Amino acid sequence: MVAVNIQSVDDIIAAYLKYLKFSDKQARKLAAILKGQLVNQDNIVDALDGLLVKPAKKVLSGYILTDAQAVALYKFCFLQAGGAKKWGAMLFDENSSAAFAEALRKEIIINAPVYTISHMEAQKIEPVLGHGFWHNWWHHHKNG
Amino acid sequence: MANYNPCFSERDVFRRRLAVFGLMAISTVLASMKWITVLPTDVSIFTKLLLIVLFILTFAWIALFFWSSIFGFWTLLRHKKVPGIIWPAPNAPLNSKTAILMPVYNEGTAEVMGNLLAIAKEIELTDQADKFDMFVLSDTTDPKVWVEEEYLWMQAKKLISPKINLYYRRRAQNVARKSGNIEDFCNKWGAGYDYMVILDADSLMQADTLIQMVRLMEKNPQTGIIQAPPMMINARSLFSRIQQFAGRVYGPIVSAGLAYWQVGDSNYWGHNAIIRVKAFMACCGLPVLPGKAPFGGHILSHDFVEAALIRRGGWQAWLLPELKGSFEECPPTIIDFAARDRRWCQGNLQHIKVLMSKHLHHISRIHFTIGIMSYLSSPIWLCFLLAGLAIALGREFFPPIYFTESRSLFPNWPVFDKIGTIALFIISMFMLIFPKFLGLIIYKLDNKQSKRAFISTLCEIVLSALLAPIMMMFQSKFVAEIISGKAVSWNTQNRGGDGTSWKEAWHRHKWHTILGIITTIVVAKYATELFWWMLPITLGLMLSIPLSVITSRVAVGGWAQKHNLFKIPEEENPPLLALSSQHLAAALHSLLPETRGVLLLLNQPEMNALHQFMLPVNGPAPEFGKQVEEQAQIKLENYINHKIEPDFSKEEELYLLYTPEVLNHAAVLSVLTK
Numbered sequence: 001m002v003a004v005n006i007q008s009v010d011d012i013i014a015a016y017l018k019y020l021k022f023s024d025k026q027a028r029k030l031a032a033i034l035k036g037q038l039v040n041q042d043n044i045v046d047a048l049d050g051l052l053v054k055p056a057k058k059v060l061s062g063y064i065l066t067d068a069q070a071v072a073l074y075k076f077c078f079l080q081a082g083g084a085k086k087w088g089a090m091l092f093d094e095n096s097s098a099a100f101a102e103a104l105r106k107e108i109i110i111n112a113p114v115y116t117i118s119h120m121e122a123q124k125i126e127p128v129l130g131h132g133f134w135h136n137w138w139h140h141h142k143n144g
Numbered sequence: 145m146a147n148y149n150p151c152f153s154e155r156d157v158f159r160r161r162l163a164v165f166g167l168m169a170i171s172t173v174l175a176s177m178k179w180i181t182v183l184p185t186d187v188s189i190f191t192k193l194l195l196i197v198l199f200i201l202t203f204a205w206i207a208l209f210f211w212s213s214i215f216g217f218w219t220l221l222r223h224k225k226v227p228g229i230i231w232p233a234p235n236a237p238l239n240s241k242t243a244i245l246m247p248v249y250n251e252g253t254a255e256v257m258g259n260l261l262a263i264a265k266e267i268e269l270t271d272q273a274d275k276f277d278m279f280v281l282s283d284t285t286d287p288k289v290w291v292e293e294e295y296l297w298m299q300a301k302k303l304i305s306p307k308i309n310l311y312y313r314r315r316a317q318n319v320a321r322k323s324g325n326i327e328d329f330c331n332k333w334g335a336g337y338d339y340m341v342i343l344d345a346d347s348l349m350q351a352d353t354l355i356q357m358v359r360l361m362e363k364n365p366q367t368g369i370i371q372a373p374p375m376m377i378n379a380r381s382l383f384s385r386i387q388q389f390a391g392r393v394y395g396p397i398v399s400a401g402l403a404y405w406q407v408g409d410s411n412y413w414g415h416n417a418i419i420r421v422k423a424f425m426a427c428c429g430l431p432v433l434p435g436k437a438p439f440g441g442h443i444l445s446h447d448f449v450e451a452a453l454i455r456r457g458g459w460q461a462w463l464l465p466e467l468k469g470s471f472e473e474c475p476p477t478i479i480d481f482a483a484r485d486r487r488w489c490q491g492n493l494q495h496i497k498v499l500m501s502k503h504l505h506h507i508s509r510i511h512f513t514i515g516i517m518s519y520l521s522s523p524i525w526l527c528f529l530l531a532g533l534a535i536a537l538g539r540e541f542f543p544p545i546y547f548t549e550s551r552s553l554f555p556n557w558p559v560f561d562k563i564g565t566i567a568l569f570i571i572s573m574f575m576l577i578f579p580k581f582l583g584l585i586i587y588k589l590d591n592k593q594s595k596r597a598f599i600s601t602l603c604e605i606v607l608s609a610l611l612a613p614i615m616m617m618f619q620s621k622f623v624a625e626i627i628s629g630k631a632v633s634w635n636t637q638n639r640g641g642d643g644t645s646w647k648e649a650w651h652r653h654k655w656h657t658i659l660g661i662i663t664t665i666v667v668a669k670y671a672t673e674l675f676w677w678m679l680p681i682t683l684g685l686m687l688s689i690p691l692s693v694i695t696s697r698v699a700v701g702g703w704a705q706k707h708n709l710f711k712i713p714e715e716e717n718p719p720l721l722a723l724s725s726q727h728l729a730a731a732l733h734s735l736l737p738e739t740r741g742v743l744l745l746l747n748q749p750e751m752n753a754l755h756q757f758m759l760p761v762n763g764p765a766p767e768f769g770k771q772v773e774e775q776a777q778i779k780l781e782n783y784i785n786h787k788i789e790p791d792f793s794k795e796e797e798l799y800l801l802y803t804p805e806v807l808n809h810a811a812v813l814s815v816l817t818k
Contacts, residue, residue: 015815019749045809068804072757079750109301111758112313113277116335120327120429123453125501 009035012044020075020091021084030089054094059101060108077107152228157407161507164215164405168207171575175203175568182564187535198528205521206575208514213394213579216401220586225466226403229367232359238275240338242358242418247281247325249318251345253292254736256280257300258729259348262721264304265728266351273307275358277337280311281325283318287797288741290314294755295744299735303728316763316802322414323430323446334421344415347374350469350721357418357467367408368423368459369451372467373399374416377714377722381476381643382704383695388474389710390604393597394583399465408460409507414447416470420459424450427457433497438490438626445491448515449498452508471722477644477696478611479652482618489519489622522619529681533663536671569677577605595708603709610691613684617656644696646689653688660685742780742792742800746811756804765802768795776800784814 013031018024034048041047053067056074065073078084078091081103090096179199183192225231244263248256260278267273280297284290297312304310315328326342334340339361341354349372357370373395379388403410412419428450433440443449451461475481492515498504499512584601588594644652664682667675684691694700704710714722737744745752759765776796782788792800800806 011816012812016812018815019812021749045812046805049808066760069757069760072753072755072804076750076753076757079753109298109754109757110309110311111297112311112761113309113333113336115332118331118335118425120330120334120425122429122431123427125431125433125449125498127497127500128502 009044013048016045016048021079026088051092055092055096058094059104077104080107160405164211167211168204171207172200172204175571176200178564178568184535195531198524201524202528205517206572210575210579212401212405213397213582215404216397217582217586219400219404220396226464228407229462230363232363236359238272238358240358240362242276242339242341243337244276244278244341244343245281245326245329246343247283247322248345249283250286250289253289253296254729254733256345257296257732258725261300261303261728262725263349264308265724266721267308268305270351270355272355273305277309279329281329282314283325284314287794287801290801291741291744292736294758295751296732298754299732313761316766320442323443330421330425334425337421339418340421341418342415344472346473347415348471348721348725349416353467353469361418361420366460367462368420368454369412369417369461371410371412371417371463372470373463373465374470374472376474377471378473380698380701381696382700383478384474384476385701385704385710386604386607389600389712392712393587393601394580396465396586397579397583399463403463403465406463406507408462409455409505410461410463411511412447412451412461416472423454423457423459427453438629439494439497444494445488448495448511452504455505455508456503478614478692479644485619486622489619490626492516492519493626519619519623522616523623525616526620533671536674540670580605591713594713595711600710609680610684610687613681614656614688643698644693646693649689649692653692656685656688741797745807746814752807752811759804768799772796772799780810784810784817
């Protein structure tokens with residue numbers, strides 16, 4: 001994993017939030033609250049992502065997504081909706097408001113439709129006179 | 145299943161084919177009979193046989209092109225539509241869903257998205273927008289282009305009507321190249337669509353044309369493929385402008401000629417075509433050919449094979465020259481043209497393995513033969529020239545024996561029918577050049593305002609004659625390489641117009657030049673009677689370097705345009721679609737951030753999130769070595785902690801793009817160190 005010289009938990013949480021466009025002040029304030037939920041966590045960034053799984057799944061209910069995909073899309077929608085300014089800490093709230101969910105859902109981006117899986121069978125391309133024909137012909141003539 | 149429109153029977157189809165191939169056969173037989181009489185009498189029977197076989201192959205090839213063009217001209221002159229297919233009523237509403245597919249491979253992203261957006265914006269103006277979805281099917285392997293594609297896809301989605309879905313998916317492993325890309329689409333989403341329109345990265349198709357093609361599909365349920373012949377546009381270098389002019393003037397009679405005898409058994413050119421997904425999925429799963437590359441392995445020129453397989457499955461394939469509004473671009477330089485030819489050459493020669501496959505329609509076999517011959521004709525022509533030269537030189541070094549040991553009152557004169565040879569040469573030239581003037585007649589009838597078309601045609605004939613020996617040498621080399629087992633790699637086609645440098649031209653054409661000079665000296669000294677006959681060939685070879693450089697220049701293309709040379713109506717009044725795509729591409733280009741690849745994701749949280757969200761659709765990540773992983777992380781750390789600009793290798797950057805946890809950490813930590 002990528003190492004960095006500064007390793008304070010508060011700093012990392014604040015940086016995580018600032019990456020999601022929270023202001024410095026908002027980030028420091030929220031970091032103090034979130035810090036309590038991240039006791040004994042080795043990997044703060046993963047743990048913060050873990051906190052987003054449930055709120056993400058709630059907002060994105062109806063979409064078949066893995067946890068990682070749900071969190072990524074949730075963050076995308078939050079950023080696109082200007083969520084840090086408008087909704088702030090609600091990002092981590094499992095009981096977020098309907099207005100919040102609605103605002104984020106408007107930003108959902110679909111990169112591919114739902115799979116309608118089928119299978120194309122490889123077709124046979126067989127020579128009219130196969131290898132066997134020439135093989136037999138050669139041996140027939142060779143042996144008289 | 146493959147029934148024609150009731151007004152057009154199998155008998156009519158047979159008559160058409162009998163006319164074209166019958167005339168081809170008659171003219172080849174007559175010319176070959178004459179050829180036998182003009183052959184020198186003092187050469188061995190083996191040499192005679194070789195010359196006869198080479199002549200028949202070369203002449204038959206010219207004769208097919210000639211007669212096909214004659215019938216194409218006749219059809220266009222009478223404004224006849226391709227019979228046998230039922231034309232739908234205009235304005236009929238669509239009752240189906242069509243996917244427009246844009247397979248890409250490390251292409252110019254802004255141009256690709258610009259093209260798609262332009263098509264989408266035209267479709268938006270119709271009331272059929274909800275009948276189309278668009279897919280960018282990426283096989284891109286360059287990590288920077290990958291991120292750029294995702295970024296511009298997101299931007300493009302903001303510019304498109306919500307009625308049209310614009311999707312993006314990238315394959316982690318580009319198995320079987322373009323055909324594998326399409327097959328992957330079919331396997332995942334094909335069942336959700338009735339038809340798919342296949343585009344190339346430089347393809348443009350007007351909405352009216354797309355809708356017309358869907359209507360044709362709906363009206364003709366036995367049809368599997370409809371190919372709209374693409375017209376070349378946006379050429380800037382002299383070389384591409386000449387190609388564009390030739391395509392615009394001669395293309396219509398060539399297409400009409402092909403459509404005349406192919407009717408419902410036409411070919412598919414890989415793009416600018418609509419395909420019935422059900423038929424394609426049932427018939428066109430491509431096998432891996434037995435043996436090693438270049439003849440074995442995945443099928444490279446998949447389009448011909450798919451057309452043959454869909455035809456084998458009982459579906460029709462149509463080439464419809466009536467469908468306008470279908471555009472493409474052409475390679476800007478001779479070297480780019482040759483590079484594309486190298487790929488096509490291998491793909492077409494690979495068809496030797498498919499040609500005799502069981503249950504193929506005989507016209508499909510003719511398509512394969514034409515494709516194979518379009519490359520084999522070069523070495524055949526070369527052999528023909530070498531044989532002629534060898535005979536002339538042989539006569540110089542081994543003078544004829546007039547009185548043999550068997551005592552005779554009469555000398556043994558070697559007979560060479562010079563007049564007959566000249567007549568055959570003139571006939572061959574006529575058959576090659578005359579269709580160009582027929583194309584010009586149709587062009588002038590349709591475009592009365594066009595300026596200097598006749599002069600341009602004459603210039604095109606001269607330039608194409610000079611370029612022909614260069615292409616003959618290129619193609620002969622390609623064929624030799626392929627036969628000796630050298631496979632081709634998958635390179636992105638250069639679609640820009642940077643031009644060829646003198647150094648590059650020297651590198652590519654030095655042997656052409658040397659061969660041209662040596663041949664000229666040898667012929668001038670030892671075979672004087674051939675000097676003027678060989679000059680068009682040797683001159684082209686000797687001038688290959690300046691020809692390659694000068695024709696690659698955009699400035700020279702611009703000069704020609706200013707003087708109304710090789711000018712087509714679409715340059716005077718560009719199609720709105722082409723203008724729109726250029727504006728949109730420029731607009732998208734301006735949106736591109738300065739940072740690229742992984743750094744773009746670190747700097748743009750939305751893009752980082754979007755990239756991670758889309759990753760699973762790529763399929764499983766490829767394996768990267770331990771060293772690649774470590775180096776990538778070290779470079780990323782150095783960037784975050786010390787702002788050292790990372791020089792990621794392609795592999796290292798791909799590894800990072802496939803590793804969301806590293807991207808997440810790096811992104812957060814880069815905020816900390818700001």
